[in-house]
Amino acid sequence: MLATKVLKRIGILLVLVLFIVNFALFNYGRQLLEPVDYNLTQEDKLVEIKPNTSINGIGEMLYQKGLIRSPFSFRTYLRVKDLARRVQAGHYKLNSGMSTPEIIDKLVRGKTANYTITVSEGARVEQVADLLARKGFDSDKFLELARTKDLEFLPERDDIKYNLEGFLFPNTYQIPYGSSERDVIRIMLNEFNKQVSPLEEQIEASDYDLHEIVTIASLIEGERKVAIEEPLIASVIYNRLERGMRLQLDATVQYSLPEHKSRLLYRDLEVDSPYNTYKISALPPGPINNPSLSAINSALNPAETEYLYYVATTGGYHEFTKTYQEHLEVQQRSNN
Incomplete structure (x- = not known):
């Protein structure tokens, strides 16, 4: 009877010891998955995971860079969660304030650095x-x-x-x-x-091909200061092209010069370039910048006007005119 009680107590004690040991191991294992540094302002480190790198190799690299507490815990977590085959190659921004599960989540989702x-x-x-x-x-x-x-x-x-x-x-x-x-x-x-691509039908229906439409859009983009004037500037360009007039756009001169100038001089207008629309009587051979979608839309949908000229006024706006005489009068007012 006494022996039975002793054995029962020993059994209870062993169960208690095993529980304590397992609890301690569980807590220790969980601690190994926690961030190396709890400072949330840690700077990111750029880590490259090359294709076909083993899980062992990745874990060791992350450990050497001070990003995880334990390569063993890193590998174990991946295998227990059945994620070992889902880690993706690439460049990642990681920091020591991230837990091992957080780092693994990035690697598995392929949330690469950009x-x-x-x-x-x-x-x-x-x-x-x-x-x-x-x-x-x-x-x-x-x-x-x-x-x-x-x-x-x-x-x-x-x-x-x-x-x-x-x-x-x-x-x-x-x-x-x-x-x-x-x-x-x-x-x-x-x-x-x-x-x-959604504008393809409009381009095909126009009198110009894609390259020419983008060229015209770049002229609009280069000339306008406020987006609301894009269709008006487009109308001036088309009206001049239809009449065989030189476009005479300052933006094309700027593109022709070796460096941008804050203010063009009269001698700049004589620069020898196939892009200089003060010297050629057609579109330049190609775009002079990378235009916005709104400029491309304006090139396809110009305003219907008889304008042939415009002069810059205040606030980035222009005053548009139909005749050269009107143009000169606006210039004179602007200079006074």
């Missing part, structure tokens, strides 16, 4: 190249691709400065880390196709 790049409306290819250079891309390589890249929807041309000018659609892009200059071009061209 560059945020904003191409402004009316930006030129060279300005896009400078923007990319600040993110670590090779601007010379980008410009070379911009000259020679064969557009899928347009033939490559030898008479223009950049084949890509006009087709790097203005937008804010999330460019994955590790992307090449060619990848960036592909992303921007895809965005152009996505935005402009």
